Amino acid sequence: MRRCKAGTGCKGMQVQSKRVKVIPGSEDIFAPESSSGARGGVIALPPGQSPSAGFVERVCLPKLRSAQNGDGGWGYRPGSESRVEPTCWVLQALLNVAGMEVSSEACRRGLRFLRSAQLPDGSWPFAAGQQVGCSVTAPACWALLSGESSFQAVAAGLSWLSQDRPRDSVFWRRWLGRLSPARHRSRKNSAYRGWGWNPCTSSWVEPTAVALLVLSRCPKELLPAGANQRRQSAEAMLYDRMCPGGGWNCGDPLVYGVPGKPLVIPTAWALLALRRYPQRTENLVSLDWLERKLPDEQGPGSLALAQICLGAYGHKWPATAKSPEDLYSNHEFLGSTTTMAWVCLAANSRRSWLTGESGETLR
Amino acid sequence: MTRDRKTALFPSFQRPVSRVAIRSVASYEQDLLALIYETLCEFDLPIRGKNVLLKPNLVGPDPLGVTNTHPAVIAASRESLLRLGAAQVLIAEGPALDRDTEAILESIGLRHYAGPLSKVFVDLNVDDVEKVLLKTTASRLSELYLPKTVLSADFVISMPKLKTHHWAGVTLSLKNMFGIVPGGCYGWPKNILHWAGIDSAVLDINAAVRPDFAIVDGIVGMQGNGPIQGESKNSGVLILGDDPVAVDATCCRVMGLLPAKVKYLAQAGILLGHIHPDKIQQLGESIASVRTPFSVLDNFKQLVHTSAAFGTQPALVG
Numbered sequence: 001m002r003r004c005k006a007g008t009g010c011k012g013m014q015v016q017s018k019r020v021k022v023i024p025g026s027e028d029i030f031a032p033e034s035s036s037g038a039r040g041g042v043i044a045l046p047p048g049q050s051p052s053a054g055f056v057e058r059v060c061l062p063k064l065r066s067a068q069n070g071d072g073g074w075g076y077r078p079g080s081e082s083r084v085e086p087t088c089w090v091l092q093a094l095l096n097v098a099g100m101e102v103s104s105e106a107c108r109r110g111l112r113f114l115r116s117a118q119l120p121d122g123s124w125p126f127a128a129g130q131q132v133g134c135s136v137t138a139p140a141c142w143a144l145l146s147g148e149s150s151f152q153a154v155a156a157g158l159s160w161l162s163q164d165r166p167r168d169s170v171f172w173r174r175w176l177g178r179l180s181p182a183r184h185r186s187r188k189n190s191a192y193r194g195w196g197w198n199p200c201t202s203s204w205v206e207p208t209a210v211a212l213l214v215l216s217r218c219p220k221e222l223l224p225a226g227a228n229q230r231r232q233s234a235e236a237m238l239y240d241r242m243c244p245g246g247g248w249n250c251g252d253p254l255v256y257g258v259p260g261k262p263l264v265i266p267t268a269w270a271l272l273a274l275r276r277y278p279q280r281t282e283n284l285v286s287l288d289w290l291e292r293k294l295p296d297e298q299g300p301g302s303l304a305l306a307q308i309c310l311g312a313y314g315h316k317w318p319a320t321a322k323s324p325e326d327l328y329s330n331h332e333f334l335g336s337t338t339t340m341a342w343v344c345l346a347a348n349s350r351r352s353w354l355t356g357e358s359g360e361t362l363r
Numbered sequence: 364m365t366r367d368r369k370t371a372l373f374p375s376f377q378r379p380v381s382r383v384a385i386r387s388v389a390s391y392e393q394d395l396l397a398l399i400y401e402t403l404c405e406f407d408l409p410i411r412g413k414n415v416l417l418k419p420n421l422v423g424p425d426p427l428g429v430t431n432t433h434p435a436v437i438a439a440s441r442e443s444l445l446r447l448g449a450a451q452v453l454i455a456e457g458p459a460l461d462r463d464t465e466a467i468l469e470s471i472g473l474r475h476y477a478g479p480l481s482k483v484f485v486d487l488n489v490d491d492v493e494k495v496l497l498k499t500t501a502s503r504l505s506e507l508y509l510p511k512t513v514l515s516a517d518f519v520i521s522m523p524k525l526k527t528h529h530w531a532g533v534t535l536s537l538k539n540m541f542g543i544v545p546g547g548c549y550g551w552p553k554n555i556l557h558w559a560g561i562d563s564a565v566l567d568i569n570a571a572v573r574p575d576f577a578i579v580d581g582i583v584g585m586q587g588n589g590p591i592q593g594e595s596k597n598s599g600v601l602i603l604g605d606d607p608v609a610v611d612a613t614c615c616r617v618m619g620l621l622p623a624k625v626k627y628l629a630q631a632g633i634l635l636g637h638i639h640p641d642k643i644q645q646l647g648e649s650i651a652s653v654r655t656p657f658s659v660l661d662n663f664k665q666l667v668h669t670s671a672a673f674g675t676q677p678a679l680v681g
Contacts, residue, residue, distance in 0.1 A: 080489075126508075127508055196550070198549060202557075204554065250551055256529060260592075261591075264463070264466075299466025299467075300463075300465060301462070302466050327465070327469075330465070334481065334484065339465075
């Protein structure tokens with residue numbers, strides 16, 4: 001077995017590069033249309049604008065490799081218990097930046113951990129022992145798209161995602177909301193349905209954006225029925241939740257008439273999820289906000305995701321902004337494996353993990 | 364290694380009188396270490412050789428120092444506790460809205476006050492967790508996954524900012540404990556708590572992990588549309604006490620608000636501590652001498668004290 005270069009290998013689809021073919025409909029449907037009308041492709045950061053490869057090679061990747069637990073997963077910090085979310089991002093980093101093969105021992109064990117953590121209903125929980133699935137189902141599906149023997153696991157996860165309906169978008173809930181004295185608190189249109197962090201709660205920006213990205217990466221044959229409608233509603237939800245003036249916070253753009261302050265991480269995720277509309281005003285003002293914000297930004301995770309985002313839009317990294325590497329000496333990223341994985345992915349100018357490399361998939 | 368918190372729940376009438384100290388502090392440039400150390404000495408805290416956990420309120424990037432517990436207060440408290448013999452004093456928080464905790468720490472400059480944070484600060488959002496069956500049923504949550512760092516601490520100190528809250532009325536040492544619920548299990552924000560009912564969730568969380576002590580940063584607070592979009596309010600106090608309910612009740616009185624009208628606080632007064640002034644021994648300044656009326660949103664106007672004894676009425680906004 002060889003590693004699927006497109007990161008879309010699945011059970012029953014033999015992973016051999018010679019047999020790679022493009023399946024119609026499996027292309028990156030969220031990829032921006034260029035002026036020539038061509039979709040997507042690999043978008044590279046301008047040379048020298050990403051964190052130095054040396055830093056990633058010297059610091060991040062060795063730490064990530066050594067932080068793998070005996071059960072194959074990674075914790076949020078080295079030495080902590082394996083969790084689904086950091087395992088997903090570390091696997092993406094190892095597969096797409098470190099150049100490790102899916103068949104390598106570390107990746108096989110990591111993917112096996114993910115498969116073993118899946119709940120019977122197809123979802124993944126935040127932590128071991130939890131019996132209810134949650135938003136990490138999306139990054140788990142995303143990571144498993146790279147793996148072998150994961151077809152059923154991914155299909156079950158996507159099916160769960162398609163059926164997970166935030167409670168705030170349910171009709172009777174919205175009807176009750178119109179009668180509530182608290183109806184003026186916020187400006188949100190709850191008719192738009194995204195995804196929440198936990199089932200039976202509200203739609204929020206980050207889980208919605210990551211779920212959209214996963215749907216955009218999936219081969220068509222894996223998409224559950226109704227995925228298109230769900231995707232359109234989720235995109236509308238993201239636009240509805242944009243802060244006045246651009247950018248996103250967690251998903252409350254206006255509370256009691258006061259505009260919410262955007263944050264870098266939700267803004268980066270939302271822009272990535274909406275990148276097939278690069279000329280929409282909302283995208284443009286949000287990109288503008290992000291670029292103006294970055295020189296003041298002091299969080300390495302925020303900077304890494306912003307680098308990925310600006311790279312995906314073909315924008316240059318602001319000259320006055322720091323790189324995550326610059327911040328490492330402050331707190332060593334607080335030991336966060338997720339942050340290190342994002343820093344690795346930001347350093348990689350090839351965005352195949354994000355774009356699906358022009359929609360290649362495997363038979 | 365989870366500590367059995369047997370002291371958390373029993374009827375307030377069985378509890379001894381609580382002690383709350385109010386200290387006037389003009390600014391964050393004052394010698395906070397001396398002031399906090401002297402005040403803590405008065406309480407004779409059982410912390411020698413113990414692992415102490417400070418839980419400040421760090422909500423988001425806050426260059427103006429209005430939203431978050433000020434780093435000077437955090438650092439002075441930590442140093443005081445070490446001087447009093449604590450074996451270890453960790454600073455721990457799980458910010459609710461921004462998952463880039465390091466961005467928040469840098470925006471407030473905590474390392475410039477407390478030194479390198481990699482071994483001192485714990486991001487509770489991504490800590491290892493343990494299932495805790497809730498002892499109370501105010502919310503519909505029967506269990507929560509909570510950070511092991513909090514559960515294993517010998518002594519927990521809640522360190523909120525003195526603020527009004529647009530959904531809960533006030534956010535003080537009890538509401539501050541929302542921050543121990545990990546985003547790594549419940550997201551950013553911890554929306555499951557909102558759906559369970561904020562007031563109810565505050566009660567259940569504090570019944571599960573009742574803070575042993577509280578230090579409230581009221582040097583600069585926030586009024587109106589708190590906890591993040593309100594206006595700064597110079598109130599010039601630090602409020603410390605051995606009962607988080609009594610501390611919050613005292614804070615309300617300092618803010619010109621009625622503690623018994625704050626839903627969760629009134630209920631906390633049944634099982635978690637005292638809100639009645641007769642059961643609170645006041646140390647330091649009197650409430651009247653430091654009272655600074657805070658404005659509240661219209662939907663919390665019932666919290667505003669209307670007694671003439673309160674002097675100037677707090678303004679309503681919204």
